[in-house]
Amino acid sequence: MKKKVTMKDISEALGLSINAVSLALNGKPGVSEDTRRLILSTADKMGYIDFSSRYDKTFSNACVCVIIKTKYYHSSFYTKLLYGIETEAKSCGYNIILQFFEENQGIPNCIVKRKVCGVIIIGRFEEDYLEMIYRTDLPIVLVDHSSYHLPIDCVLTDNKSGVLESVSYLIREGYRKIGFFGDYSYSNSYKERFDGYLEAMQKIYPDFQQLFAAISRFSVLEQIEDIVLRRDTVGIARILEKMEELPEAFQCANDRNAVLLNNALQLMGRKVPEDVAIVGFDDSDLATVMSPPLTTLHVSTVRMGNKAFSRLLWKMDHREASPERIMMGVRLIIRDST
Numbered sequence: 001m002k003k004k005v006t007m008k009d010i011s012e013a014l015g016l017s018i019n020a021v022s023l024a025l026n027g028k029p030g031v032s033e034d035t036r037r038l039i040l041s042t043a044d045k046m047g048y049i050d051f052s053s054r055y056d057k058t059f060s061n062a063c064v065c066v067i068i069k070t071k072y073y074h075s076s077f078y079t080k081l082l083y084g085i086e087t088e089a090k091s092c093g094y095n096i097i098l099q100f101f102e103e104n105q106g107i108p109n110c111i112v113k114r115k116v117c118g119v120i121i122i123g124r125f126e127e128d129y130l131e132m133i134y135r136t137d138l139p140i141v142l143v144d145h146s147s148y149h150l151p152i153d154c155v156l157t158d159n160k161s162g163v164l165e166s167v168s169y170l171i172r173e174g175y176r177k178i179g180f181f182g183d184y185s186y187s188n189s190y191k192e193r194f195d196g197y198l199e200a201m202q203k204i205y206p207d208f209q210q211l212f213a214a215i216s217r218f219s220v221l222e223q224i225e226d227i228v229l230r231r232d233t234v235g236i237a238r239i240l241e242k243m244e245e246l247p248e249a250f251q252c253a254n255d256r257n258a259v260l261l262n263n264a265l266q267l268m269g270r271k272v273p274e275d276v277a278i279v280g281f282d283d284s285d286l287a288t289v290m291s292p293p294l295t296t297l298h299v300s301t302v303r304m305g306n307k308a309f310s311r312l313l314w315k316m317d318h319r320e321a322s323p324e325r326i327m328m329g330v331r332l333i334i335r336d337s338t
Helices: 007-014 018-025 033-045 053-060 076-091 127-134 159-172 188-201 208-218 225-229 233-241 255-267 285-289 301-317
Strands: 063-069 095-101 119-122 140-143 153-157 178-181 249-252 277-279 296-299 325-328 330-333
Touching (some): 007 018, 018 033, 033 095, 076 095, 127 140, 153 159, 153 301, 159 178, 159 277, 159 296, 178 188, 178 208, 225 255, 233 255, 249 255, 255 277, 301 325
Parallel strands (some): 063 095, 140 153, 153 325, 178 249
């Protein structure tokens, strides 16, 4: 049988007194918030919480589950989001239990065992999975994704207005053959960015048939996200080579798409911006290391993470309130790719 973990085991593992461990586990004053978080985290990892269910409430009241797909974790955009959530949680006295999601995975164990008081879900998830989490009746906030079917709070970038601004800028600069590069059906955020592109393009193609023809001619809209996630520059170049005509400029779904598009164009012997201008979205670290530096839409990613956690705290105290879509404004940063 597995040995039962005791307070003494926890105190010895951390070099703290048994009294400090007891205060932390019982939710009583007398220890700092940093120490409380350390003790609760260690107690959970050692299995103490499972053995001593009377501490479940103390543990859950101090912990929030953050779920993110493993494939998103290496994105600088999501890394900054996580940092924003973590710093806000720490300042409010909460622990973050980070759960990496793989395809076909079920509900995280910390949610099943009610070891958390709320859930933050980062990035695009299927509706079926969101519904599974929603049915747990825990407060939930989505970040960089929204559900059109479930009443869940979300924190988003102002995708449509941002791309409307950037494509309008391209039009003012004299570009007319403008394409959208990105799988617009991949996520709600991409759809909203595509909608902004559409609205801007109507300024130069007011006739619907002309608009549709221009978008079809100059855009790459489907079956591209998996190629981007694999960082398959050659695959992107092959898609571009099949186009009847390259546009004068591309509005990309995000910076990752823009950087790989830039690499593919260079592989084809095309120059940016002389042959094709490129605009991204996010203003991630990739934007400034790209050659040439990328014109893009800046997102205050850390503040977005702060806002998501603050909203979750508010939701904990207002469980019956109607859900809200919180929009974070974006700002066009003009660099050398246009």
